[in-house]
Amino acid sequence: MAPRPEGVKPTCVVITYSVSKDIKAAREVLDERGASVHYIIDKDGTQKEYHNDLTDQAFYAGKSSWKGEVGVNKFGIGVMLINDAKSDFPKEQIGKLKSFFTDLAERYPDLDLKHDLVGLGEVTVNREENAHIAPGSKFPWKELAEAGFGRYFETTQEQKSKLLLSPDSTGEKVNTLQGNLKEYGYGVESTSTFDQFTQQAVRVFNDRYGTGLTGEEPPVSWTEAGQDVLSQLLGQTVLEQTENAKFKK
Incomplete structure (x- = not known):
């Protein structure tokens, strides 16, 4: 102390x-x-x-x-x-x-x-x-x-089964995810690679919000469920949500 x-x-x-x-x-x-x-x-x-x-x-x-x-x-x-x-x-x-x-x-x-x-x-x-x-x-x-402590958003099994990014992913979509996770509050930097810190962030996010890829343990991949929850947590505008729709394609 x-x-x-x-x-x-x-x-x-x-x-x-x-x-x-x-x-x-x-x-x-x-x-x-x-x-x-x-x-x-x-x-x-x-x-x-x-x-x-x-x-x-x-x-x-x-x-x-x-x-x-x-x-x-x-x-x-x-x-x-x-x-x-x-x-x-x-x-x-x-x-x-x-x-x-x-x-x-x-x-x-x-x-x-x-x-x-x-x-x-x-x-x-x-x-x-x-x-x-x-x-x-x-x-x-x-x-x-x-009870009013913390936040939580429901997602579907269909969303949890749709893979968006995995540990071998690279590029702009990874960079965007890293930026969003940092905006949320996590200590993640944009590297355009799904690096160790990004995997750790995704795992604890998935544990908290129940958004992990169906059947994956530990849940280190990014799903449509995770993306939808993160968008709501960040209070993204309609325009930003439209951009995230492109992210999912």
Whole structure:
């Protein structure tokens, strides 16, 4: 833990999972790594606070960025859920998380929990090693969005089965995708190649919005479903959506 930089207030909330079985084990792993989070929520809904979310930065994100701002620890609130990275998140745990977000919204009226609620994997896509995927494909983003936290858009199986770009793709369409992912908030640069960072960004995007190519694991290809969701997230104009229609051809 360290103080937040002077004048810096929380502007995003970052969700991760523990992999460890309980709070005690999670704390031991965090301590061994010199890492920390502001809060941990157990499977039964028990919540523990470890650092002041206004004055303290916790160390959970490492090399990271969100919406062009580097070093998410400085301006993020880190929340860890006890989960083994494979199982569903219990209703008691998610219920507590919703209550916690409601409290945050009351304490920080300027904190945008619709647009700046992210997974750890989303803020670490620009890592060459040890990129995260947390909170993973089991995390109920749709349920949270229905409660007013984060966003989610429905897509069809037909859209998920239509491949637009894959890891061997190159060229202007890849460049356009990279630019759109960066505009959304990911730490992706335009290279015109479907590089490692782009694959990492696409994977966590697909995990979050359920837009991965049907049957692909890990979901690192770009589909019509992903393109439609990204267009809606960016609030693109009719003209831009027309351009994206050309992208799909």
